[in-house]
Amino acid sequence: xxLAIDSSTENAGLAIATEKRVLAEINWRxxxxxxxxxxxxxxxxxxxxxxxxxxxxxxxTAIGPGSFNGLRVGVSTAKGLAFSLNVPVIxxxxxxAAAWHHAASGLPVCPVFNAGRSExxxxxxxxxxxxxxxxxxxxxxxxxxxxxxxxxxxIFCGEAAETTFSQIKEKLGxxxxxxxxAARLRRAACLAELGIKRLEAGEYDNPASLQPIYLRKPPITxxxxxxxxxxxNK
Numbered sequence: 383x384x385l386a387i388d389s390s391t392e393n394a395g396l397a398i399a400t401e402k403r404v405l406a407e408i409n410w411r412x413x414x415x416x417x418x419x420x421x422x423x424x425x426x427x428x429x430x431x432x433x434x435x436x437x438x439x440x441x442x443t444a445i446g447p448g449s450f451n452g453l454r455v456g457v458s459t460a461k462g463l464a465f466s467l468n469v470p471v472i473x474x475x476x477x478x479a480a481a482w483h484h485a486a487s488g489l490p491v492c493p494v495f496n497a498g499r500s501e502x503x504x505x506x507x508x509x510x511x512x513x514x515x516x517x518x519x520x521x522x523x524x525x526x527x528x529x530x531x532x533x534x535x536x537i538f539c540g541e542a543a544e545t546t547f548s549q550i551k552e553k554l555g556x557x558x559x560x561x562x563x564a565a566r567l568r569r570a571a572c573l574a575e576l577g578i579k580r581l582e583a584g585e586y587d588n589p590a591s592l593q594p595i596y597l598r599k600p601p602i603t604x605x606x607x608x609x610x611x612x613x614x615n616k
Contacts, residue, residue, distance in 0.1 A: 383433060384440045384581065385424070385463070386574035389416045389456030390448030390476040391495070391541055395570030396427050401578050404571045406431035416455040424459075438467060440586070442577025445473035446595035447495065447503040447520060453594035461589045470586035474576050475595065477505040477520055477540070480568035482576050484537045485509040489559065490517060492532070493540040493568075494550075497522050502542055503597055504528050522597050529553040539566040 383405075388395040394412035398405045406427050412419055428435060443460035446453045457473070464471035480493035490508045497503040502525055506518035518531065525546050537559045538550055547566075551558050560566075580586075 383438050384442055384574060384578050385438050386442040386444075386570050386577055387420070387424070387456050387460050388444040388476065388479065388568070388570050388573050389420055389452045389459075390444045390446055391452060392449070393541065393567060394420065394423070394452070394456075395568070395573070396423055397570035397574040398427060398431050398433050399571065399574040399578060401582055404574065405433065407569065407571045407574075409567070409570055412452070414449070414451060416452045420455055420459055435463075436467060438463075438469060440464075440469050440577070440581045441467075441471040442574055442581070443471065443473055443592075444476040444479055444573055445592070446476050447497070447597045448476050448594075450594075450596065453596070457592060457594050461592060464589045470581055471589050471592060472577050472580050472586050473592050474573055474580075475505065475520055476568070477503065478507060478516075479573040479576060480540050480566075481505070481507040482514075482572040483565075483569060484539060484561070485514060487537055487559075490532075490534055490536040492528070492536050492538050494525075494528070494538055494542040494546060495540045496542055496546075497598065500524065502528065502546060504540075506531075506536070520595060520597060525549045526553065532557060535559060537561065539568075541567070 386397040395409040397407040441460045441464045477493040481491040484491045495503045505520045
């Protein structure tokens with residue numbers, strides 16, 4: 383029994399699953415209330431599914447890219463649960479979790495998320511001969527430069543602005559397969575499937591060193607006025 387936690391963006395998700403089936407799942411619009419809503423939502427999901435916390439065999443968490451606060455809350459919660467339950471934890475790229483929903487198509491899948499400053503966070507994955515492969519690692523780019531990397535018909539998913547998807551469609555034409563808004567969203571169940579495959583194969587992360595993928599440093603607020611330090615040792 384495994385718990386998957388995704389609080390990467392304003393759309394959050396949780397799932398409880400085994401290697402054979404998804405027992406319970408919720409995906410909701412969290413906005414920026416991750417620290418307030420995440421633990422109550424976990425408790426509610428456990429209660430609704432009849433699963434006890436101490437029966438979990440592992441924790442799976444999305445590690446970004448995404449919002450600084452959302453990732454901090456989600457990863458910290460996953461690490462805390464793994465420590466307290468003495469179970470393994472594994473971090474999965476948020477972009478990869480979004481792409482996995484479309485893996486069965488056999489086409490390259492390119493998840494795209496807003497990264498601010500008119501840029502996007504993107505990656506490219508594909509299921510080839512039964513093997514899930516990373517064709518391009520997580521990186522920040524512009525929609526225009528992303529399109530230059532696309533050589534074959536590909537699926538685009540994720541939480542980029544509609545204008546970004548429109549720009550991709552305009553640039554690539556028939557090479558861009560863009561599902562409906564509902565189908566573009568990632569699901570916690572997909573995160574769970576990816577994590578379970580790796581945990582069952584003996585892969586896991588060190589809870590002490592597991593960190594979110596930000597791709598860009600958090601903004602640092604400069605002081606409004608200079609701070610003068612007096613030297614009284616003269």
